[in-house]
Amino acid sequence: MGIFTRVRDIISSNINAMLDKAEDPEKLVKMMIREMEDTLIEIKANCASGMATKKKIKREIETVLDLAKNWDAKAQLAINKGREDLAREALVEKRRHVERAEALEEELEQAKSLVTQ
Template sequence: MGIFNRVNDVIQSNIVAMLDKAEDPEKLLNLMLTDMQDALNECRTTAAALLCEEKIINRQIDTKKTELAAWQTKAEHAIKKGNDDLAKSALLEKQRVSESIVNKQTQLETLQESIAKIKADCERLQQKMTMAKTKQAQLMQRHNVVIARGRISTQLQSDKVAHALSRFDQVEQRVESIEAQIEAYELTDPANTTASQIEALVKNEKIDAELAQLKTSLKTDLKQTA
């Protein structure tokens, strides 16, 4: 059958080797997948037809076996009636049917071998397609990475990116200038000088002493009143 040769050619093809030699691996792989899918469809259609034919032959064999038993019964009946010529004719018909059954069984065996082969080819072809689809996904991933890298490279080389980076540098310098001014102010702030801190400490001590004296006076007054 031509389908067997077609499927076998597809299965025997070395995908990796063909892609390595191709100028456009992605395009070649798409064509190969299309060819594989067509071959797989033919394979399945042929398998379905063969299975249908197998059922027909099995039914024919069953019918022949029923006919064989009928001629056997007729031959026995003729012998019982003493009609040997009629019994002989029945046995001849039985022999003819028996030979037909043998031919049908031989035909069935050949058909079943073809069915087994085409089923195996369908499975191998399906595995081949799975491998090809995996390779296709890898190629698509590599293609997307290349596009992304090219896009990033283009963006990095554009005037807009350079302008944005320049603006960022200006803002950063401005922030650093403001921070420096704040630090300088804090260093020169009178509230932060050593003398100012000592003066504030002395004032606090005087207030604490006055507060303690006031509390003592109030306690004394309370006792005298009591």
């Protein structure tokens, strides 16, 4: 929870500095509470967005892998029909989808790390 710790430290230091300079500490404390609430809302929104991104990427990975399986089946069918040219093209498409899935896996890992911060 690195982001929460950093936010807490920043807010804590700002509160102490402002209280030292404050003419009306009560107003200042209320202002800081509002600021902390706004920060919390922003953090929650970012977290929700990150989780939605993770789900979207997972669905896209599933779709791309299904397409790769379909192209593999088409390659097998082409081989059975004696059409090596079509089988090669199908395998090229399968490879393209597998590579896309691998790239999406990397994106998913990045999204996971952002959410856990």
